[in-house]
Amino acid sequence: MAKSQKTFASKAIKDEAKVEKRQIRLIRSIVDSDTGTVKFLDRMVSVPGDGDLDSHLAKLMEDKP
Numbered sequence: 001m002a003k004s005q006k007t008f009a010s011k012a013i014k015d016e017a018k019v020e021k022r023q024i025r026l027i028r029s030i031v032d033s034d035t036g037t038v039k040f041l042d043r044m045v046s047v048p049g050d051g052d053l054d055s056h057l058a059k060l061m062e063d064k065p
Helices: 008-012 053-062
Strands: 021-031 038-048
Touching: 008 053, 021 053, 038 053
Parallel strands: none
Antiparallel strands: 021 038
16 A cells, blocks of 8 residues: 655644744746746745645745745
8 A cells, every 4th residue: 555645844844842933945946038047046934833834835936036
């Protein structure tokens, strides 16, 4: 029988009782309009420990870099 797959949120949470704030690295890829090459933008993001990680990342991905 196959194992169930874990989501990114469940992997990032190790001990929810102790976590107040989590630091994750958000990496985005964009295509440069001038040269046509792919560029990677990264930044450290602070996520509240009691919030849903997937929904918080979805809000950040909607914002322009």
